[in-house]
Amino acid sequence: MKRIILPVLLVLALASLAAGGNREENTITVWHQFTGVHSQVFDSILDSFNETTGKELGVTVEGVYQGAANDVLTKVKAAAGSSGLPDIAAMDATSCLDMKMSDYLVTADDAGIDTSVLLPAAVRAFTSERGLLAVPFCCSSLILYYNKTVFDEAGVTPPRTIDEFTAIADKVGEKDGDGNVVRYAFAGTPTTYELGAFIGAQKGLSYMVDGKNGHFGLPRKVLIESDGTFRNFLEHWKAFYDTGYVLNTSDQMNEFASGRAAAMLNSSDSIPSVERLTGGRFEIGTAFVPMTDEEATGGVNIGGSALFLFTSSDAVNAFIEYLLSDECQRMWAESTGYLPASASVYEDPGFLSFLEENPLYRTAVDQTLASNPEVTGIWMPSGYQIYHTYQSEIREVTENGKDIDQAVSDMAAFIQLQLDDYNRQNSTAQ
Amino acid sequence: MLTLSDMRTENGKAYVLLMPSLILAVMFSFYPLVKSVAGSFLTISQQGEVRGFAGLMNYISLFSDPAFPASIRHTLLFILMFLPLNTALTLLAAILTRRKTRWGGIAEYIFFMPMAVSLSSLSLIFREMFRGRVSVINQILDTDIAWLDSPGTALLVLAFLGVFLDFGIDYILLLSSFRRIDRNILEAAALDGAGNLRTLISIELPEIRTMLSVTVFLAAKDALLISAPVMILTQGGPFRSTETIMYYYYLEAFRSGNRGAESTITTLITIIAVIIMAMIASRRKNDWKNI
Known part of the structure; x- marks a missing residue:
């Protein structure tokens, strides 16, 4: 019998390992596709959140690189079957249809995110019959x-x-x-x-x-x-x-x-x-x-990614609120070329003078403001x-x-x- | 003489010993297979909900997507490029190093090397070597070819990568087979005045032919199921020209969450695998004992 028990135990042990993931209560996991400059800037945003608001609330946000945008989707879909979902994942328009159909997505509306601060075109880009699916964060054009x-x-x-x-x-x-x-x-x-x-x-x-x-x-x-x-x-x-x-x-x-x-x-x-x-x-x-x-x-259309939520908590909302703050949005936009998702940044004198000095970055902003917000990314x-x-x-x-x-x-x-x-x-x- | 009850205990023992592998086989091979075959005739949503009987719709959908027949074509083309190249090169390497010589170990070591490199790192190295028109390979060959950006050459690069991946194991198998040939025969041939080439063609190659067919089958299996190198090296590109059957499967099953295509392709691949296994088994009946 011993000879059987051992392999069976081994299999069980492996299975429990694979199922793994005792997620810590106070950690928010974010899956993303950022590399190079983008990943450095994103990490610095996470660090500053963890040291300020995060510390006050007792939560830590952890960013995990999961490959290109569509790799993140592949992994989210795989993780959904094994309860290994992150709290947040940054994914692009190609993910929207699958996310809309899924039963594990917490839409931005359901999570009670304050969307009034967002650029209308950015909201439109991620809106479906289920409401706003995800929080526009790294918008680009x-x-x-x-x-x-x-x-x-x-x-x-x-x-x-x-x-x-x-x-x-x-x-x-x-x-x-x-x-x-x-x-x-x-x-x-x-x-x-x-x-x-x-x-x-x-x-x-x-x-x-x-x-x-x-x-x-x-x-x-x-x-x-x-x-x-x-x-x-x-x-x-x-x-x-x-x-x-x-x-x-x-x-x-x-x-x-x-x-x-x-x-x-x-x-x-x-x-x-x-x-x-x-x-x-x-x-x-x-x-x-x-x-x-x-x-x-x-x-x-507005392209780029949005943050899809899979858990709902005050901590997640606080983190999103932090990301959408003018200060954070400006820093993010000025160092990456992404479009600010918050409407008020577009009137921020500091941001306007940045665009004045950096005409390369100006094009996307001007072009987006001049575009029909109904021109949106394709979800198929x-x-x-x-x-x-x-x-x-x-x-x-x-x-x-x-x-x-x-x-x-x-x-x-x-x-x-x-x-x-x-x-x-x-x-x-x- | 064995009594009936003796046989029962004998059999019982055998079953007990078989149990662990049987359980594993049922859990990880038979159950998913049966599920896939059944799934290929059902309509299943992305969330895994069975919506009804699909008849042959999954098969019809699969074959009406032009990319699926194309992926079969690419796989066959890949096999046509890879198999002769792989067989010729590994056989050549084994022939050149089949006699133990003082410095031969260095060559052997070099030929074994690819085995020690993981598939994904080798694919990444290839990707860097062939990247763009300013690639290392173009510098070495003094060419101006966008290797990974033109359909024909991308598949060729993939075939070369395939050779690197299979080279080590095939080489070891062939080399050991060469070295296991009875020395008496070789010495007798030498005494009779047979030259190196004559010995090789008339004695050594016929002696290793069983192992050679084993390596060819192994390589054919690897070629038929190639997917990971495609994922890393070309992502099926350029212009979907290097999508193999298994890469197509990966796209449909994991990227698109198309459950119909997933189980249908699994069923088809299994049928192909069964045919190949039957071929090997029939060879085995004749040849296996010679290895």
């Missing part, structure tokens, strides 16, 4: 990064529309004697995030899927084909690509920073990384995202798959001459397939 040195030498200003970019592509791009491109005008293949603006801004406001981009109810129908928005984008983009100065890549950051591309689209919170990678080799400029056409006036299932399929279709159209109508209908069919499959398995109202 897409901006155009350009090589100011090159643009100035060519005597051009950043393009306002894709067509304008097409017109100046050969001025900011460069070829050597053999006709090989040594500097592209633009590097990157647009996908969900970029199309959130390129499609969302069309006709003042357009959606990718119904339910206001899946914010209200489950998205059931893809709209990019019937509204003609994806087709419109592809036509302008194909013309831009055909200048020969656009590089399809998913590594636009390195292409831009090394000077091999004169412009790229990226999130405003990448400013510190872009500055570090560029290392002063040339002057960086930031500008509004070029519009798809003259009627695409909707602007950009299979975010990863759709992200990469967009890139594949755009690459097929630009590089391999795939018919635009075919690409539009293939893309729409792919998204519709994901929606149908998700609804089939998860919708309660059949």
Whole structure:
């Protein structure tokens, strides 16, 4: 018998270890995706909370890096099944649909967070039929990064529309004697995030899927084909690509920073990384995202992450309140390129003079204030798959001459397939 | 002579001894498998709630997603690149070092090395070596290729990484097999005037062929199930060109929480595995005793 007891005990011991996690009562755990500068700043915020408000309340906040934003979602979903959830997790728009459907989320409204201090557009970005899902904290928006040195030498200003970019592509791009491109005008293949603006801004406001981009109810129908928005984008983009100065890549950051591309689209919170990678080799400029056409006036959506709560307590609320304080928001925004989530920071003289002195950081703020707050991020299932399929279709159209109508209908069919499959398995109202 | 009751106690003892592994097998293999097969015919929400009988809908959904057949294609392509490369290189290394020589140990040590490096760190090293156009590899080869950013080359880099991961174990298996060949035969051949090459082709290779097929099967299994290196090295990119079956499974099951796809793919993979195991078993009947 002994021989059996031992392995059985071993298994039981392992199982109890795996189930693990005697969480301390007075610790708030925050899962996040911050690296580099962002993680340093976030840690310093946690430290200062722990030393002040935290000390008074007897709580300690602990930040745990859990990989990229979508890795955090993967881990949250896995943890939900084993009661290993953190108190708070920072996740982006791709998590919203799953979180909305989950029964373990404590919405910001349910937690009784004071949302009156928040920027309306930031609230709108994370609002669903369940109310405000999460607390906007690291909001960002897409901006155009350009090589100011090159643009100035060519005597051009950043393009306002894709067509304008097409017109100046050969001025900011460069070829050597053999006709090989040594500097592209633009590097990157647009996908969900970029199309959130390129499609969302069309006709003042357009959606990718119904339910206001899946914010209200489950998205059931893809709209990019019937509204003609994806087709419109592809036509302008194909013309831009055909200048020969656009590089399809998913590594636009390195292409831009090394000077091999004169412009790229990226999130405003990448400013510190872009500055570090560029290392002063040339002057960086930031500008509004070029519009798809003259009627695409909707602007950009608020991207970035929000804090999803999984427990409700006074301590959690006190911590959130601390994060949303003007002082904290300003520090966070000024050192990371994130947009302040609190409305009053936008009128704070100190912040305004910071923007005056740091025009790179100013673009995202101006652009967000000028955008239609109804232009929001897309909440749909299979975010990863759709992200990469967009890139594949755009690459097929630009590089391999795939018919635009075919690409539009293939893309729409792919998204519709994901929606149908998700609804089939998860919708309660059949 | 054994009586019936003797046999009962004998059997009873055997069952008792079998119990621990049986319990583990049922808990961690059979139960999840049965659950998956059943799940592939049910509609289950992301929260794990069974909503009804799905018939073949899960299978239909899976095959109507163009990315799934694509992932099968990528896996087959990967096997086609990886398997010959891996077999040729490990066999070559084993052939070159099969005789014990004074300094041969150094070469052996180098060839064993990949075994001591963990999968994820090796993947990270590869990622850094092949990153961007200014990559270390481009500097060494004097090329200008965005290895991980173009579909064809990314899969090739993955195949090379695969070779590194399997090299150590395959090499050890082949080397030990070479060294276990009866020396008398080799000496007899040498006395008869057989050269090195003749001995290798006519005596040594036929002697190790069983082990060679074992390493090929092992490598084929690893290739069929490859996922972790994909996760770290390419994340399925660029443009979903390196998504293998298991990576696709990871995306659907863990990223998207698609329970239908999860159990359906598990069922299909199990069927493939059973077929492969049957192939190995049939070989085993003929060859296993020779190892």
